[in-house]
Amino acid sequence: MNIAFLTSGHLPFDDRIYYHMAMTLAEEGHNILIISSRQEIIEVSGRISINSFNDNRHSKKDKITSFSDRLEAFTPDIAICSEPLPLIAAKRYRRKASSNLRIVYDITEWYPSGRFLGEYRSVFRLYGFVKLLLINISASLFADAFIFGEYYKSKPYRFLFPFSPGRFITYYPDLKYVDFKESSLPDEKLRLSYSGEISIDKGFGYFMKVVNGLADMYPYLEIEVRLVAWYGSEKDTTECEPLLKNDSNNITIYFAGRQKYSDFTGQINETDIFLDLRKVTFENNHSLPIKLFYYAALGRPVIFSDLKAVRRDVEVEKFGFLTDPGNAEGIILLISNYLKDPCLYKRHCENARALAIEKYNWSKISPEFLNFIESV
Numbered sequence: 001m002n003i004a005f006l007t008s009g010h011l012p013f014d015d016r017i018y019y020h021m022a023m024t025l026a027e028e029g030h031n032i033l034i035i036s037s038r039q040e041i042i043e044v045s046g047r048i049s050i051n052s053f054n055d056n057r058h059s060k061k062d063k064i065t066s067f068s069d070r071l072e073a074f075t076p077d078i079a080i081c082s083e084p085l086p087l088i089a090a091k092r093y094r095r096k097a098s099s100n101l102r103i104v105y106d107i108t109e110w111y112p113s114g115r116f117l118g119e120y121r122s123v124f125r126l127y128g129f130v131k132l133l134l135i136n137i138s139a140s141l142f143a144d145a146f147i148f149g150e151y152y153k154s155k156p157y158r159f160l161f162p163f164s165p166g167r168f169i170t171y172y173p174d175l176k177y178v179d180f181k182e183s184s185l186p187d188e189k190l191r192l193s194y195s196g197e198i199s200i201d202k203g204f205g206y207f208m209k210v211v212n213g214l215a216d217m218y219p220y221l222e223i224e225v226r227l228v229a230w231y232g233s234e235k236d237t238t239e240c241e242p243l244l245k246n247d248s249n250n251i252t253i254y255f256a257g258r259q260k261y262s263d264f265t266g267q268i269n270e271t272d273i274f275l276d277l278r279k280v281t282f283e284n285n286h287s288l289p290i291k292l293f294y295y296a297a298l299g300r301p302v303i304f305s306d307l308k309a310v311r312r313d314v315e316v317e318k319f320g321f322l323t324d325p326g327n328a329e330g331i332i333l334l335i336s337n338y339l340k341d342p343c344l345y346k347r348h349c350e351n352a353r354a355l356a357i358e359k360y361n362w363s364k365i366s367p368e369f370l371n372f373i374e375s376v
Helices: 015-027 060-074 084-096 122-140 151-160 204-217 234-244 261-268 291-297 308-313 328-340 342-358 366-375
Strands: 002-007 031-036 038-045 048-054 078-081 102-107 145-148 166-168 189-198 222-231 251-255 274-276 302-305 320-323
Touching: 002 015, 002 060, 002 084, 015 031, 015 048, 015 261, 015 366, 031 038, 031 060, 048 060, 060 084, 078 084, 084 102, 084 122, 102 151, 122 151, 145 151, 145 366, 151 166, 151 308, 166 366, 189 204, 189 234, 189 261, 189 274, 204 222, 204 234, 204 251, 204 328, 222 234, 222 261, 261 291, 274 291, 291 302, 291 342, 302 328, 320 328, 328 342
Parallel strands: 002 031, 002 078, 031 048, 078 102, 102 145, 145 166, 189 222, 222 251, 274 302, 302 320
Antiparallel strands: 038 048
């Protein structure tokens, strides 16, 4: 079959789209085309082709046309869309070409999300929410089937489209992309990392408060912090950059920046304990962070914000702790327990890696994904 992936929110080499879904389908002999409006790339690698464009100068109407034209040249049997706008483009192509194209909506984000609503002034935010919500629902009508990345984000669609085929295909990593190293907690040294977008909402303020608190409590402890991260906006830079300044002599900060997917785990695989202290907003509370499964695959303990979605779907208690992200003293105490109890640390490291091998990895769910797409 010819299978196209359409996305207006992800780069062409997105980990879920390219390295997991597209690779799995290509290995089974299907021809794949990835179309992203985030980056201009034309590339062919085996059965996977990329024909993407940069939408900075495109109106929404032009973007839909660009997606549709590329579909017309590829003549796909199935289009897997990640956002409402590609759904509209796929529907346009199907009508224009009188095609039997089957459209699948792969839902991994809240739509509309707080990020989109941030573009509206506060007095117009409700209007923006209703407008974007209606666009999403209208576009979803074009989908013949749904893939759900997680439970809570699936609920509106399962309610509105109860008779449409759907499958849960979550964010487990393929372990071949995880640069695993055996765990070892060095003496008088602690290695921490922060990955992803640097923002207050993502918990960077809480993270740095814990780092500084540790430095004060353990002046003999050499603390290395690796930021595999980037500022998402000018506002984030203004709010977060001052947090990197400190007077502690035992903190060293390395700024690695954004990494290619293939290099990501190699940048953080010497982290001793993973912290993710994002704010407990409605959106965060009902979202399942992809990073958590990579941390498990790397075989390290985690200290994570106590999020409803995480509590529901991940056995964190076997390899870490859920906590109030604003409770710096409590988090420092949890880290201290690891420093003082090597047996606890080792047990959580072993449990994390074992869960990744036995449960939280792509090989466990890829056959279901493949069967579902072929049945569509």
